[in-house]
Every structure is written in C-alpha cells, then in structure tokens.
Amino acid sequence: MMSKQQWLVCFDTDRIKQYLFVTNRLKEIRGGSALLENLDRKRKKELQDRYEKNLVYSAGGGAAVLVSTEQEAKDLIAQIEREFQAETITASITGVFLPTNGPGREFGERMAEAGQRLRRVKAAKAELTTLPIEPYLCLCDSCGQQLAATRANDRSGDWLCCSCDKKRKPGGDKRQGYFDEFLEWIGSVEWNRTEIADDLDGIGVVARPPNYVGFIALDGNHIGSLLDKPQTIERYGQFSTGLYNLTKEQVFTALQDHGSPRDGIAPFEIVLIGGDDVLLITAADIAIEVALTIAEGFERKSLSKVVDPAGLTDVKNLTMAGGIVLAHADFPIPAMHQLAEALQKSAKKHCASEGYETGAIDFLIVSGSDTDLETMRKTIPHRRPYTLEKLGCLLSHIRQLKRVDFPMSQLQTMYQALFESEVNAQLASIATLGRLGQREDKELYNRLKTFFSDFGVKFDGQLPPWDADTKERDGRKVSALTDLVELYPFIQVKGGA
Ligand SMILES: [Zn+2]
Incomplete structure (x- = not known):
C-alpha cells in the first residue's frame, strides 16, 4: 500500500531512435535493439525481485517504482543509469524521483508530475550529447560520429567506436531480442527453423516485387494525455503493462498472419517495441497489411486490455497513427526511419482532426533519392493519410x-x-x-x-x-x-x- 512508501522513482530511456539509427547496417541496428531489449528484461527482473509489489511497472524502456527513502531513490537511479551506460556506451536512461505523500493528490497526478520532470531532465541532457570531435582523429566506420576505439572482431576490417562494437557483437547472434520473443510466442517448429536476414537485401530477396522493403513506424495516439488518469498504483501498472503487452501481441499477431517464412527466411525485422511505439522493417508486399492489422487490433482490443483494467472511465478506445515507407532495399535505413516518422506525424495530424476516434496511416513509395517528405509529394494528387477503415477499403479494391x-x-x-x-x-x-x-x-x-x-x-x-x-x-x-x-x-x- 502507498502509506508507507515515500518516494516515487521513474525511468525512461533517452533518444532510443538516435541510438539505433546512427548506422545504416541492419546487423548493428539489430544488435542495438537486442541490447536495449535485454537491458529492459534484466531491469524488470531485478526490480521485480527487489521491490515486488512496489514496482508500479517496468516495460518498453521505462519503469516506475516506490522506494522508502530519498537516499534509496538516488542510489537506485545512479545504479540503473550506470549499468545502462556501461552496456550501451552512447545511449542513456534518465531517472527522476519525487515524494509521493501530499494531501489530496491522486497517484496519477504524481505520475504525471514525474513525467514532466523526466521530460525536463531529458531535454537538458539532449543538449549536452554532441561532443565536438577534432578533425584529425579517426571516426568510427559505422556511425561516423564517435571516435574509433577498436578493430571489428569480424572480417570487415572496420574501425569501430565502443558503442558500435557492442552492437555488432549481439547483432551477429540471431536468436535474441524481439525475434527470440516472437519465436517463443509463436511456438512452432517451422518458425524455429527460420533464419533472419543478414541485411536489408536479405529481406528484399524474398520480397515481391523483389528488392523492395517497407519501413513501418506506429505510435499510440494521445497516450501522454492519459498518464495522469489511472488513480491508483495498481491501475497505473495495469495501464503501462497493458499498453506494452497489447502492442507486442498485435505486432506478433500481424507478423504471424502476414509474415510467414519465405525460403526459410523471415520477411521482416522487429526493430523496436517500446510501450505503444513500434518500428518494423518488412518485405514491401506485406508492409501495408502488417501495419493495418496492428493498428486495427490495437484499437479493437484497447478497451478490454488497457482502458478498462486501468479504470479509465471517460475514455472510449485507444487508436494508433502509422507511417509506412516502401523503398528499394539499398535506400539508407536512417532515411527510411526519418520519412516513416514524418508520415506518422502526418497520420497523427489526421487522427487529431478526427478527435482521435480513429487511427490513420500515411504511406510513401520512394522512387528517387529525395529524403524530404514535403518535396517528394508536393506535386502528387494523393488522398493520404487514410483512416484505417478507408485504407482497408482501398486494399480490398x-x-x-x-x-x-x-x-x-x-x-x-x-x-x-x-x-x-x-x-x-x-x-x-x-x-x-x-x-x-x-x-x-x-x-x-x-x-x-x-x-x-x-x-x-x-x-x-x-x-x-x-x-x-x-x-x-x-x-x-x-x-x-x-x-x-x-x-x-x-x-x-x-x-x-
Ligand atoms: Zn560508432
């Protein structure tokens, strides 16, 4: 119960996407993703063992826990920040704490306050992250941003910074991270024999038309505005964990439905599932359907899996906005990511204009080398973004x-x-x-x-x-x-x- 605990500690991973997409190499993106996911799992287990019922939630790159003293809060933050940086080198996690006791304040309000603090601290951190580098020093062959520190332990001959070196190691090991979880979830013999592609060409080879891949970015609408709504710790836990589980389940279901192995290769890569945030790369011919299936399932089940358990009485259902880029497999992954986020923003705007009652998806087929969404679409008489219903109708036609x-x-x-x-x-x-x-x-x-x-x-x-x-x-x-x-x-x- 809350009466004894004094301090609420909240964590959130910083700038995950910059960390992942600093390189164009799928193996390192996968390695970075697996590192983050492993850290997430490990942190959850440790917090669960140590705090049991006082763990509010731990999922999707974030966590909240109640501790008894201010010193304990500080120590926990220092420990988690230190462990995180030791593993990722260039990525970081931010922790904040605040007292929970105060007259007439519901738990949700405290979480909202912690969220505000987190945003402030993270913004201040972000300004400090780019260090000037002397031009005569040798830069990492992969990210081109950090100083090279070590020769890659493979045949590439690359000089890598410590961060990319750590990503490259787990990236070579295929059975881990989200794909491993997917295999566990699906539990099928055929899938257990399935390989994941070495690079985007590997997904492109099994795509139709050949060599085209899709980059999908999906994000729950308006979730931030709900963070102060759950009124108790239990409800808050239901909300955060429910959101993460629902998102993951919809991703896995959509990949099961549309992503069957082709020639023993999975036609997709799960880059990130963080809370209500999803990044995927797929064969181009399944991208639209995968995204639509995830967003539809999320919307349909959000009431029973998130809204009701969290006791959000004045909320109807949750919705998602998505951006999809269809491009040749040699188009740079960081550029695909940027375009997909811009498309997601456009879809979000559309959702806002519909009062967030329905999800929406925007998409783009990249044909040139432009990377600016506005420039690319200025002269095209398209009718995007589409609400989920209308997109389903378009596909059916x-x-x-x-x-x-x-x-x-x-x-x-x-x-x-x-x-x-x-x-x-x-x-x-x-x-x-x-x-x-x-x-x-x-x-x-x-x-x-x-x-x-x-x-x-x-x-x-x-x-x-x-x-x-x-x-x-x-x-x-x-x-x-x-x-x-x-x-x-x-x-x-x-x-x-
Ligand atoms: Zn690097």
Missing part, C-alpha cells in the same frame, strides 16, 4: 481489381492524366469507364465505378477521378486513384476480399 485482371495499361493511362490537369484526369477516367461500359461483360466497369464511388466520386457533375467527400488537402484536389495505382504492385491477392 486493389485485390478485387487484381482478381478480375483489370488491365494495368488502363490504370496507368488514368494515373498519368492525374498529373496533367484536372480536366485531362477527368477525360481519361471517363474515357476508360466509357470503353469498359461498352463491353458485354460489365465486371471491369462495375469494379472501377464502385471504386470511384467509394472514394467520393459523385458522377453527377463531379466527374471522376476527383474526390468530392475529402476536403481539398493543402489546397489541391485529391484522388484515391493515385494511391491505388502506386500501391498496386505492393498488394498481394489472397483468399477473401
């Missing part, structure tokens, strides 16, 4: 068009006209519908017409392909036809619609 062998050349002609002018786009769409309408078999005509109607084409003056339901986005007309054609090669036809 793609599959149905593929099933009836809709001629790709007709889609391409309409697509190209989208970039010419508003009127040309209309002429091309009307001409296509006209041609298909003259056939005896009306299936293709009906398919295309239903697609247009489902995406805001009214046919009474407002001619296809333009969407009359969706308000103009950034002052430009939009059409789901753009997105349909661009996603077309990346969606597979399976059983069911």
Whole structure:
C-alpha cells in the first residue's frame, strides 16, 4: 500500500531512435535493439525481485517504482543509469524521483508530475550529447560520429567506436531480442527453423516485387494525455503493462498472419517495441497489411486490455497513427526511419482532426533519392493519410481489381492524366469507364465505378477521378486513384476480399 512508501522513482530511456539509427547496417541496428531489449528484461527482473509489489511497472524502456527513502531513490537511479551506460556506451536512461505523500493528490497526478520532470531532465541532457570531435582523429566506420576505439572482431576490417562494437557483437547472434520473443510466442517448429536476414537485401530477396522493403513506424495516439488518469498504483501498472503487452501481441499477431517464412527466411525485422511505439522493417508486399492489422487490433482490443483494467472511465478506445515507407532495399535505413516518422506525424495530424476516434496511416513509395517528405509529394494528387477503415477499403479494391485482371495499361493511362490537369484526369477516367461500359461483360466497369464511388466520386457533375467527400488537402484536389495505382504492385491477392 502507498502509506508507507515515500518516494516515487521513474525511468525512461533517452533518444532510443538516435541510438539505433546512427548506422545504416541492419546487423548493428539489430544488435542495438537486442541490447536495449535485454537491458529492459534484466531491469524488470531485478526490480521485480527487489521491490515486488512496489514496482508500479517496468516495460518498453521505462519503469516506475516506490522506494522508502530519498537516499534509496538516488542510489537506485545512479545504479540503473550506470549499468545502462556501461552496456550501451552512447545511449542513456534518465531517472527522476519525487515524494509521493501530499494531501489530496491522486497517484496519477504524481505520475504525471514525474513525467514532466523526466521530460525536463531529458531535454537538458539532449543538449549536452554532441561532443565536438577534432578533425584529425579517426571516426568510427559505422556511425561516423564517435571516435574509433577498436578493430571489428569480424572480417570487415572496420574501425569501430565502443558503442558500435557492442552492437555488432549481439547483432551477429540471431536468436535474441524481439525475434527470440516472437519465436517463443509463436511456438512452432517451422518458425524455429527460420533464419533472419543478414541485411536489408536479405529481406528484399524474398520480397515481391523483389528488392523492395517497407519501413513501418506506429505510435499510440494521445497516450501522454492519459498518464495522469489511472488513480491508483495498481491501475497505473495495469495501464503501462497493458499498453506494452497489447502492442507486442498485435505486432506478433500481424507478423504471424502476414509474415510467414519465405525460403526459410523471415520477411521482416522487429526493430523496436517500446510501450505503444513500434518500428518494423518488412518485405514491401506485406508492409501495408502488417501495419493495418496492428493498428486495427490495437484499437479493437484497447478497451478490454488497457482502458478498462486501468479504470479509465471517460475514455472510449485507444487508436494508433502509422507511417509506412516502401523503398528499394539499398535506400539508407536512417532515411527510411526519418520519412516513416514524418508520415506518422502526418497520420497523427489526421487522427487529431478526427478527435482521435480513429487511427490513420500515411504511406510513401520512394522512387528517387529525395529524403524530404514535403518535396517528394508536393506535386502528387494523393488522398493520404487514410483512416484505417478507408485504407482497408482501398486494399480490398486493389485485390478485387487484381482478381478480375483489370488491365494495368488502363490504370496507368488514368494515373498519368492525374498529373496533367484536372480536366485531362477527368477525360481519361471517363474515357476508360466509357470503353469498359461498352463491353458485354460489365465486371471491369462495375469494379472501377464502385471504386470511384467509394472514394467520393459523385458522377453527377463531379466527374471522376476527383474526390468530392475529402476536403481539398493543402489546397489541391485529391484522388484515391493515385494511391491505388502506386500501391498496386505492393498488394498481394489472397483468399477473401
Ligand atoms: Zn560508432
């Protein structure tokens, strides 16, 4: 019970993504991810053994625990920060503490206060992290940011900093981190014989179209605003642990559904599952479905798995926003990550405009070497981001068009006209519908017409392909036809619609 404990100690890992994506090498990203995950597991076990019921939660890179004295709080923070840095070298974790006793304050408020403190301390830390490096010193061959300290213990001949060296070691060992947990969760013989790819090319090789991969970033909406809501320690534990477990379970379920091994290789890499935060790399042809399945499952089960157990009576359900980048396997991973985060932000904005009642996903197919989202999309009449429901509808149309062998050349002609002018786009769409309408078999005509109607084409003056339901986005007309054609090669036809 709370009456005896005096101090609340909270931890959160700093700048995880900078730590992971300082390199373009999948093995080191995997090694970094495994290091973080192992530290997380170890910390949880230690805190559980030592504090038992006074451990509020420990999951997804964070933890909260109640201790009896101020000195104990300080010692614990020092110990955890020290151990973390010794393992990761360049990454860090931040701890703060505050007294829990005070009149009329609910536990949730204290957690919220601790959260504010954490953010302040972390922001101050972030300003101190980049050290100037003299130009004549030798930089790490992998991250190019830290001083090289040691020769890599493999055949690469690379000079590495201490941090990258530590990442490279566990990165070579394949059965660990999230993949290991996934294998445990799925418990199947076929999966136990499955290998993970050495690099992105290894995922690209089993992808369709070949050599294309997807980078997925997903994040729960608006979670920060709920942190002061659970009213007791138990409820808070239910909230944090529930959120982490729900996210992990949805990731694993989606990978089980869509990520079956191909030629003995897993067509994906789990980079990070932290709280309600997910980063994945997959074969391009499963990326959209994996992300959609995770976000849908998260939304559907959030009430029973998180909201209700945490006693959040005035919350309906939780939602997620996601960004997906589809790119050639040789596109740099850190750039994919950056674009995926920018897309996630765009999806988040859309969720906010819908009052967070529904999740949304934005995506991008990278065709050039640009890395700025705005520049890349300025001239494209797309209708992204999509709510989960609308994205599901778009995928279903793609599959149905593929099933009836809709001629790709007709889609391409309409697509190209989208970039010419508003009127040309209309002429091309009307001409296509006209041609298909003259056939005896009306299936293709009906398919295309239903697609247009489902995406805001009214046919009474407002001619296809333009969407009359969706308000103009950034002052430009939009059409789901753009997105349909661009996603077309990346969606597979399976059983069911
Ligand atoms: Zn390095």
